[in-house]
Amino acid sequence: MVKRAGAVFLEGMGAAFATSGVLSQLQGRIFGLLYLEPEPVSLDDIADALDQSKSNISINIRGLVDWHLVRRVSVPGSRRDHYEAATDFWRVMQEIMERRFRWNLRQVIATCDETERTAAEGASSRDKERRFVDQRLDALRQFAAGVDAGIEAFSQGNAVSPDLMHGTPAKKRKKS
Amino acid sequence: MVKRAGAVFLEGMGAAFATSGVLSQLQGRIFGLLYLEPEPVSLDDIADALDQSKSNISINIRGLVDWHLVRRVSVPGSRRDHYEAATDFWRVMQEIMERRFRWNLRQVIATCDETERTAAEGASSRDKERRFVDQRLDALRQFAAGVDAGIEAFSQGNAVSPDLMHGTPAKKRKKS
DNA sequence: GTTTGTGTTTAGAATATTTCGAACATACTG
DNA sequence: CAGTATGTTCGAAATATTCTAAACACAAAC
Numbered sequence: 001m002v003k004r005a006g007a008v009f010l011e012g013m014g015a016a017f018a019t020s021g022v023l024s025q026l027q028g029r030i031f032g033l034l035y036l037e038p039e040p041v042s043l044d045d046i047a048d049a050l051d052q053s054k055s056n057i058s059i060n061i062r063g064l065v066d067w068h069l070v071r072r073v074s075v076p077g078s079r080r081d082h083y084e085a086a087t088d089f090w091r092v093m094q095e096i097m098e099r100r101f102r103w104n105l106r107q108v109i110a111t112c113d114e115t116e117r118t119a120a121e122g123a124s125s126r127d128k129e130r131r132f133v134d135q136r137l138d139a140l141r142q143f144a145a146g147v148d149a150g151i152e153a154f155s156q157g158n159a160v161s162p163d164l165m166h167g168t169p170a171k172k173r174k175k176s
Numbered sequence: 177m178v179k180r181a182g183a184v185f186l187e188g189m190g191a192a193f194a195t196s197g198v199l200s201q202l203q204g205r206i207f208g209l210l211y212l213e214p215e216p217v218s219l220d221d222i223a224d225a226l227d228q229s230k231s232n233i234s235i236n237i238r239g240l241v242d243w244h245l246v247r248r249v250s251v252p253g254s255r256r257d258h259y260e261a262a263t264d265f266w267r268v269m270q271e272i273m274e275r276r277f278r279w280n281l282r283q284v285i286a287t288c289d290e291t292e293r294t295a296a297e298g299a300s301s302r303d304k305e306r307r308f309v310d311q312r313l314d315a316l317r318q319f320a321a322g323v324d325a326g327i328e329a330f331s332q333g334n335a336v337s338p339d340l341m342h343g344t345p346a347k348k349r350k351k352s
Numbered sequence: 353g354t355t356t357g358t359g360t361t362t363a364g365a366a367t368a369t370t371t372c373g374a375a376c377a378t379a380c381t382g
Numbered sequence: 383c384a385g386t387a388t389g390t391t392c393g394a395a396a397t398a399t400t401c402t403a404a405a406c407a408c409a410a411a412c
Contacts, residue, residue: 008294009313012287016280021197026370035316038308043389053372058390060370079380079387087312089319090342104192111188118184132214136263137185140211143265159337162330166266202400219359229402234359236400255358255410354412361406370397381386 006036010050022096023067026052026060031069031085040073040082068092097151105148112141182212186226198272199243202228203236207245207261216249216258244268273327281324288317 010032017028029050034041041049047057061083064070069092075082086092116137123130146165154160186208193204205226210217217225223233237259240246245268251258262268292313299306322341330336 006291009287009291012283012290016283016287019276019283020280021276024370035312036309038305054388055373055390055392056371081389087315089316093323100195100197104196107188107192107195111185111192114188115182115185129214133212136211139263140265147269154336154338157338159335160330161335162333200400230358231360231362231403232401234361257359356409356411358409359407362404364402364404366399366401368397368399370395372393372395374392374394376391377389379386379388382384 006033009036022100023063023069024060026050026056027064027069030057030061031064034070034083034085037084040075040084042075042078042080042082044080046083068095094155097155102148102151105144105151108144109141109148112137112144182209185212198276199239199245200236202226202232203240203245206233206237207240210246210259210261213260216251216260218251218254218256218258220256222259244271270331273331278324278327281320281327284320285317285324288313288320 010029013028013032013035014025015028017023017031018025020028023031030046033046033049043057043061044054046052046061047054050057061070065072065083068088069086070083071086073082073084116134119130119133119137150160150165186205189208189211190201190204193199193207194201196204206222209222209225219233219237220230222228222237223230226233237246241248241259244264245262246259247262249258249260292310295306295309295313326336326341
């Protein structure tokens with residue numbers, strides 16, 4: 001790799017990953033290194049290049065493989081694991097949308113459900129405060145469900161229009 | 177607020193926010209509290225309810241206001257600042273997409289540009305390694321630019337189709 | 353103009369996360 | 383089977399983040 005240019009790239013990827021909320025700075029640097037390297041790189045070489053311990057690279061690279069940003073490949077002459085950067089960013093993005101964003105949205109929905117159930121124990125549904133809470137929970141749940149459906153559609157290759165998720169009030173979002 | 181139900185909700189929002197990559201657990205709890213509260217709540221009351229110091233709430237609530245998840249309102253009889261949850265989640269989502277995701281994508285693009293510029297200093301463009309690096313940088317930049325354009329379109333209310341950002345090879349993505 | 357109520361800043365304590373090196377496990381080599 | 387090369391796990395050290403209480407700043411009240 002062209003050395004000085006490489007340093008710029010690693011720094012940049014590190015910063016970008018660090019603020020992404022999904023991966024860490026070091027993972028960004030690892031990816032940056034591999035991405036500019038034509039041949040697969042061994043764990044020790046990565047550790048060397050980034051001035052990190054082998055164990056730290058081992059841990060962090062697992063996350064990268066997990067998100068399909070890096071592939072583990074075996075190199076004929078060597079017993080070591082080697083790694084190369086994936087180039088299918090689209091796939092990575094889908095993975096993140098599925099496993100991070102949608103997971104998060106479902107968590108919100110589940111929380112609304114559970115809260116509503118718990119609230120039902122405490123107060124009658126004619127209670128003014130109870131009605132207020134129910135209405136708020138509904139609004140939030142609906143938003144989350146809408147975005148979730150939108151991402152799902154997008155993942156499957158369909159177009160997503162904002163007002164489909166947003167503008168239309170409630171009943172349009174029925175299952176069928 | 178219905179007490180037990182509230183606790184469930186705060187916990188859930190805390191967890192959801194914590195894994196969101198944008199806001200913190202505490203900010204999730206603050207939002208959760210305000211969201212189920214019909215009336216604006218003072219800073220000290222929030223600190224009380226969440227068992228946190230006033231200063232901590234002060235710091236954390238600033239982020240919430242920043243992302244438009246919470247509004248500061250003034251309550252007639254009182255000198256204190258009061259806060260209420262915003263209900264326009266759509267707006268919040270746009271804000272996050274603009275200020276977080278797109279910012280991040282631009283950072284990637286800028287890094288590619290700068291790396292390419294730096295690489296140009298070091299090696300001739302006929303150099304095999306140099307060509308490889310250039311090609312990779314192009315691919316990454318193009319992906320980032322595509323997603324960026326997609327989000328922009330979405331923000332403006334237009335539909336976004338995956339293959340527009342992804343499938344079509346390069347030249348379709350011209351400015352006009 | 354002093355006092356009182358309020359939000360913010362700050363310095364350090366508490367807590368969580370990252371990183372390292374050593375110990376360990378496993379699989380290949382001879 | 384003994385020995386070596388390799389990746390992973392583990393406990394401690396280093397670092398970063400979150401949180402608190404006290405000091406501060408500012409405005410309203412008296």
